[in-house]
Amino acid sequence: MADxxxxxxxxxxxxxxxxxxxxxxxxxxxxxxxxxxxxxxxxATRGMIRKVxxxxxxxxx
Numbered sequence: 001m002a003d004x005x006x007x008x009x010x011x012x013x014x015x016x017x018x019x020x021x022x023x024x025x026x027x028x029x030x031x032x033x034x035x036x037x038x039x040x041x042x043x044a045t046r047g048m049i050r051k052v053x054x055x056x057x058x059x060x061x
Contacts, residue, residue: 008028025052030056
């Protein structure tokens with residue numbers, strides 16, 4: 001489980017989103033639309049994804 005990763009892609013713009021959600025997207029390293037980052041599969045990352053699930057697409061790697 002230690003090297004499990006999640007591919008997170010920004011699919012909807014956070015421009016009109018709640019400021020807290022904008023900050024979460026930025027903290028995950030997603031700066032532009034359709035960009036993908038690989039994040040560790042842990043509870044902190046899953047919590048962030050849960051908060052902005054309407055803005056991102058997630059795949060397990």
